[in-house]
Amino acid sequence: MKSLRTTPQVSEWGFPGWLMPINDLVEKYWDEYDLGDIPQTAWDAVTINGEILGVPVVGNSFLMIYRADLFEKHGIKVPETYEEVIAAAKKLKAGESSIDVPFTINLHAAWAWEMEFFQMLGAFDGKFLNDDYTPAFNGPEGVKALEMMVKVAKEAMGPEGLSYSIDDTEIGLQTGRLAFANTWASRAVKMNDPEYSDFVDELKFAPAPAGYPGGKVAASAWNDFYCIPKNIDGDRELIFQVMMEALDLESQTKAVEYGIPTRMKSMESDMVGAYMPAAMEGIARGAGAYPLTPATPLVRTALQEYLPTIMNGTMSAQEVLDKAAASYTAEAKANGYL
Amino acid sequence: MRYIKKKSSRIWIYLALAVYVVFCALPFYWTTMQSFKTVRQAFARKPLFFFKPTMQNYQELWIKSTPENFGFLGMILISAFVLFVILMVFAKRFRMPTAFTRSIGMALLLFTLIMLPRVVDTAEFYDYFLNSVIVTAGVVVISMSIGSVAGYALARYSGIEGVVIIIIALAFRALPRMAFALPYYSIGQATGLHDTYLIVILVLTAANQPFTIWMMRAFFAEIPKEIEESATIDGLGPLAAFVRVVVPTAWPGIISTGLFSLLIAYHEFLIVRVLTQSKWTLPVAIVQFTGGEAPGHMTLAAAAAVSATIPIIIIIIIFQRHLVKGLTGGAVKG
Amino acid sequence: MKRKLFFKFSAPSNLTMITLMLIPLGVAVFLSLHFVTFVNINTPKFVGLSNYAAILTDPQFWQAFRFSMVILIIAVPIQIVLGFCMALLLDQIRSIFRGVILALILLPFVVVPVVGTLMFKQLFEVGGLVAYWYRAVFNQPFLFTPTSVRVLIIIHLIWYVTPYPLVVFFAGLQGLPESQLEAAEVDGASRWQQLVHIVIPFLRPLLLMTSMILIMDMYRMFDSIMVMTEQNPMYQAENLMMYSYRVGMMVQRLGRANATAILTVLGVMVVLIPFLRITYKNQMRNE
Numbered sequence: 001m002k003s004l005r006t007t008p009q010v011s012e013w014g015f016p017g018w019l020m021p022i023n024d025l026v027e028k029y030w031d032e033y034d035l036g037d038i039p040q041t042a043w044d045a046v047t048i049n050g051e052i053l054g055v056p057v058v059g060n061s062f063l064m065i066y067r068a069d070l071f072e073k074h075g076i077k078v079p080e081t082y083e084e085v086i087a088a089a090k091k092l093k094a095g096e097s098s099i100d101v102p103f104t105i106n107l108h109a110a111w112a113w114e115m116e117f118f119q120m121l122g123a124f125d126g127k128f129l130n131d132d133y134t135p136a137f138n139g140p141e142g143v144k145a146l147e148m149m150v151k152v153a154k155e156a157m158g159p160e161g162l163s164y165s166i167d168d169t170e171i172g173l174q175t176g177r178l179a180f181a182n183t184w185a186s187r188a189v190k191m192n193d194p195e196y197s198d199f200v201d202e203l204k205f206a207p208a209p210a211g212y213p214g215g216k217v218a219a220s221a222w223n224d225f226y227c228i229p230k231n232i233d234g235d236r237e238l239i240f241q242v243m244m245e246a247l248d249l250e251s252q253t254k255a256v257e258y259g260i261p262t263r264m265k266s267m268e269s270d271m272v273g274a275y276m277p278a279a280m281e282g283i284a285r286g287a288g289a290y291p292l293t294p295a296t297p298l299v300r301t302a303l304q305e306y307l308p309t310i311m312n313g314t315m316s317a318q319e320v321l322d323k324a325a326a327s328y329t330a331e332a333k334a335n336g337y338l
Numbered sequence: 339m340r341y342i343k344k345k346s347s348r349i350w351i352y353l354a355l356a357v358y359v360v361f362c363a364l365p366f367y368w369t370t371m372q373s374f375k376t377v378r379q380a381f382a383r384k385p386l387f388f389f390k391p392t393m394q395n396y397q398e399l400w401i402k403s404t405p406e407n408f409g410f411l412g413m414i415l416i417s418a419f420v421l422f423v424i425l426m427v428f429a430k431r432f433r434m435p436t437a438f439t440r441s442i443g444m445a446l447l448l449f450t451l452i453m454l455p456r457v458v459d460t461a462e463f464y465d466y467f468l469n470s471v472i473v474t475a476g477v478v479v480i481s482m483s484i485g486s487v488a489g490y491a492l493a494r495y496s497g498i499e500g501v502v503i504i505i506i507a508l509a510f511r512a513l514p515r516m517a518f519a520l521p522y523y524s525i526g527q528a529t530g531l532h533d534t535y536l537i538v539i540l541v542l543t544a545a546n547q548p549f550t551i552w553m554m555r556a557f558f559a560e561i562p563k564e565i566e567e568s569a570t571i572d573g574l575g576p577l578a579a580f581v582r583v584v585v586p587t588a589w590p591g592i593i594s595t596g597l598f599s600l601l602i603a604y605h606e607f608l609i610v611r612v613l614t615q616s617k618w619t620l621p622v623a624i625v626q627f628t629g630g631e632a633p634g635h636m637t638l639a640a641a642a643a644v645s646a647t648i649p650i651i652i653i654i655i656i657f658q659r660h661l662v663k664g665l666t667g668g669a670v671k672g
Numbered sequence: 673m674k675r676k677l678f679f680k681f682s683a684p685s686n687l688t689m690i691t692l693m694l695i696p697l698g699v700a701v702f703l704s705l706h707f708v709t710f711v712n713i714n715t716p717k718f719v720g721l722s723n724y725a726a727i728l729t730d731p732q733f734w735q736a737f738r739f740s741m742v743i744l745i746i747a748v749p750i751q752i753v754l755g756f757c758m759a760l761l762l763d764q765i766r767s768i769f770r771g772v773i774l775a776l777i778l779l780p781f782v783v784v785p786v787v788g789t790l791m792f793k794q795l796f797e798v799g800g801l802v803a804y805w806y807r808a809v810f811n812q813p814f815l816f817t818p819t820s821v822r823v824l825i826i827i828h829l830i831w832y833v834t835p836y837p838l839v840v841f842f843a844g845l846q847g848l849p850e851s852q853l854e855a856a857e858v859d860g861a862s863r864w865q866q867l868v869h870i871v872i873p874f875l876r877p878l879l880l881m882t883s884m885i886l887i888m889d890m891y892r893m894f895d896s897i898m899v900m901t902e903q904n905p906m907y908q909a910e911n912l913m914m915y916s917y918r919v920g921m922m923v924q925r926l927g928r929a930n931a932t933a934i935l936t937v938l939g940v941m942v943v944l945i946p947f948l949r950i951t952y953k954n955q956m957r958n959e
Contacts, residue, residue: 015711016710016711081725100813108902108904108907109902109903109904110902110904110905112902122838159813159815159817160813160815162815162816163797163815164798165818167635167636167758168381168797171377171378171381171635171798171799172381172798174378175378175381175382175383177381177383177798196377196378198378297924301922301923301924304905304922305697305905305906305918305923306905308905308906309905309906309908311906312818312906312908331923331925334707334925335709335711339760339763339764339845339848339853339863339866339867339871340853340857340863340936341764341947342699342764349763351761351764351765352765354757354758354761355761355762355765355773357759357760358754358777359773359776359777361831362776362777362779362780362831362835363776363779364801365780365791365792365831366779366783366791366797366878367787368791368794368795368800368801369790369791369794372794372799380799381798381799383930384804385799385800385804391918434682463806463817477957484684484685484688485685487681487685488681488682488684488766489685490681491673491677491678491680491682492678492682494673494675494678495673495675495678497675497678498942499675499678499679500678501952501955501956503682503686504691504886504951504955505948505951505952505955507689507942508947508948508951509948510689510693512888512892512938512940512943512947513697513893513937513940513946514890514892514894514912514916514933514936514937515892515894515913516892516894516913516916516917516920516932516933516936517696517697517700517933517934517937518693518696518700518927518932520700520703520920520926520929520933521696521697521699521700521703521930522696522924523697523830524699524703524708524713524926525695525696525699525775526714527715528714535761540692540934541692543688543691543692544688544692545693547688547689548687548689549798550685550918551682551685552691557714574931576677576681577681580681601782604784605784605785605786605895607786607894607898608783608894608895610826610919612921620784620787621784621785621787621895622786624784624786624787624790625786625790625898625899636794636797636799637795639790640791640794643790643791646784646787647783647784647787650779650782650783650784651779652777653782654778654779654782655775658771658774658775658778661778661782662774662778662839662843665836665839665840665843666839666843666844671803
């Protein structure tokens with residue numbers, strides 16, 4: 001009866017009061033299950049007004065995966081900013097005939113646009129909302145971020161790359177259709193697995209690109225949480241214990257294969273993938289987690305509704321963001337957040 | 339129209355039909371191929387037509403781990419399934435009404451399906467499949483039992499009220515699903531019925547009724563009145579006469595209508611998506627395989643699509659005649 | 673049958689149908705006059721007609737309306753004509769192949785719509801067969817753009833729904849008045865003349881009924897477009913049902929979404945009322 005929720009869903013479900021606070025249980029079992037091994041940031045991402053609403057299970061972030069052989073062949077040094085990414089992609093597009101698409105970020109769906117925008121916004125030091133919940137994403141940082149996304153889409157990805165889903169990106173890298181990409185850390189796991197990948201020794205990992213030299217990288221920090229719905233009939237303590245069993249060091253160590261486990265001790269395992277350092281950079285130097293506010297879901301919806309339309313070329317970045325901001329403001333007012 | 343004998347003309351006819359059949363069947367062919375490939379093969383730059391098929395996708399879709407303690411319960415389930423097959427195949431040989439034997443058979447099948455996860459560690463997809471079975475069975479049973487009586491009444495009653503009801507039914511049939519899916523979301527939340535089989539079955543039954551009564555009415559109208567008149571003379575009440583005398587003669591029509599009832603329930607996406615969170619049926623589950631954040635590769639989606647289509651193909655093979663009859667017999671697909 | 677018995681027999685069905693469909697319509701009207709989200713679902717706030725005003729001034733609504741109409745205007749005639757032609761051809765097949773062909777033709781129509789769309793779409797995606805052919809012929813990748821996605825949706829709807837008119841016309845052809853056709857032939861009428869003067873007039877009621885049903889079904893098409901676009905606004909391929917779903921389930925404006933649903937119901941009435949009148953006349957004639 002436990003249910004798995006991701007970072008942005010904590011706002012969506014937590015603020016209306018659909019999730020059960022478990023502070024007492026966490027406290028009671030803190031030592032027994034060694035919950036101090038889970039970093040405080042992960043707990044913060046599931047705590048609203050002091051109420052802990054779930055247990056962090058597995059984390060995720062973004063990193064860059066690239067074909068080292070192609071980079072070497074064309075004399076490309078691993079890009080650190082998106083300007084360098086675009087330059088590298090142009091070089092590959094012109095000179096490398098074995099690939100279909102030089103580079104991708106995930107822009108195939110509305111929610112993907114909104115996520116990439118959140119990361120890019122962070123890389124340009126912007127944020128979704130001001131403290132009073134008025135929109136901040138349509139400021140100059142937001143415009144820079146969106147313009148950069150469009151530039152990446154047009155110059156580094158091309159129209160074909162625009163339709164690449166997360167799956168397509170993963171398989172594209174493994175089968176040689178794609179030269180490099182900024183994608184989920186969990187997708188890096190099978191890059192060096194000969195059962196899935198044709199380029200086992202060539203696929204290498206680097207931190208996500210930054211917005212400008214020395215700036216934050218375009219990556220975000222994610223967690224999946226075990227949460228208990230508030231309207232549950234069963235014994236909540238028992239459910240909590242079941243959750244804890246699923247979170248023991250052994251299964252967490254195995255989870256290293258599938259992402260970033262939340263128990264730090266599991267990182268000592270030999271199984272830790274080659275991609276882990278790059279992924280940890282994304283968490284440390286990226287945009288962090290989605291802000292925990294009741295208005296966050298409204299921002300996401302408004303952005304999902306408008307961001308992709310910029311590719312149709314009828315509106316400028318500022319106009320698109322202003323439209324999203326207006327739509328957000330209307331909803332936030334109607335909900336009484338403004 | 340008259341048969342065309344000219345050889346050259348016939349070649350053109352066959353050719354045109356062949357093109358259209360390929361157009362119809364191509365997506366099925368390709369998805370089936372993809373479902374037997376590894377991810378790498380499925381995304382090969384030059385499409386593979388000949389390859390060593392893998393069952394990996396289907397395995398991942400249906401089974402979490404291979405069964406270890408396939409003990410007592412397993413034997414019961416196997417015998418229940420065997421009994422189901424025997425009952426269905428030899429239904430006519432038993433000294434009981436065929437319908438009765440078949441119902442027992444269906445109950446056994448349902449029992450096997452529900453108990454299966456206790457024996458084999460099935461994956462989530464099996465739960466969705468089971469949800470589909472439960473919802474579909476519920477809708478067909480309720481919808482057909484109330485719908486066929488009403489269809490019969492409509493066929494035999496000549497007053498203006500009958501026509502009015504028929505017209506209302508037609509109007510309801512045309513309503514966009516959205517017009518009642520969203521209100522039912524609110525109703526479900528208010529009554530606590532949200533995310534239950536009950537509300538899905540009820541709403542789908544209601545949505546099914548217009549076309550069920552239209553179709554049943556058309557089928558019953560073809561049955562001569564004399565049949566039940568003679569039964570009434572024999573001293574049967576109207577309901578008994580209907581059940582014992584009319585229904586057996588109307589069986590083909592009931593199968594046709596029931597098939598469409600079944601298809602409508604099995605197909606439904608929107609209502610299930612809006613009204614449930616944990617009781618998703620196959621269509622809702624399959625949509626989640628496409629382009630989400632979770633790693634559900636297209637080969638897995640292909641295997642899911644093929645799995646959901648197999649029951650449909652079985653239906654076409656067994657009931658093709660009834661389907662065609664249902665489509666044309668004054669039938670209106672919901 | 674006596675009136676009392678009629679009501680007794682039809683009551684369970686009628687009550688289910690009418691209550692379970694009228695109540696939600698009533699609730700929809702009620703909600704459409706209120707401000708409701710998932711959060712205040714139990715305490716809606718009355719806002720009068722402002723939901724309707726907001727929709728009617730929303731350019732996205734009109735875009736959705738336009739695409740709904742485009743689907744109707746392009747898809748329905750093609751479905752009818754293609755279905756009719758294929759039915760005529762199929763009628764010429766008198767061998768065992770008839771059943772086989774019919775079974776294959778029925779497939780797109782009886783498969784789960786969501787699954788059918790998924791299968792259809794896979795052909796065009798990375799690794800898809802048609803995408804590969806497209807690249808081989810035009811030497812450029814098949815791209816999902818607003819235009820191509822809309823065209824794909826319409827082709828898919830033709831693929832999905834044409835079997836229905838096809839089978840109906842095919843069954844209709846089996847009941848052609850043979851004597852008339854023979855007489856026409858004796859008079860030296862060509863095949864084409866027979867088709868225009870005898871076959872089409874004979875099938876006219878069926879043509880009319882199927883067109884009406886197709887119009888209503890195309891108007892409320894949801895599953896296919898949902899799967900094909902994955903709700904990406906870039907493709908600008910949203911129809912009225914998708915619009916209403918998005919406003920309700922994503923933007924969480926249940927009141928406004930219900931208002932959209934009410935407007936779409938009013939829209940379907942335009943087609944429905946003449947259809948109901950024809951049906952009513954037919955029924956009264958039969959009685």
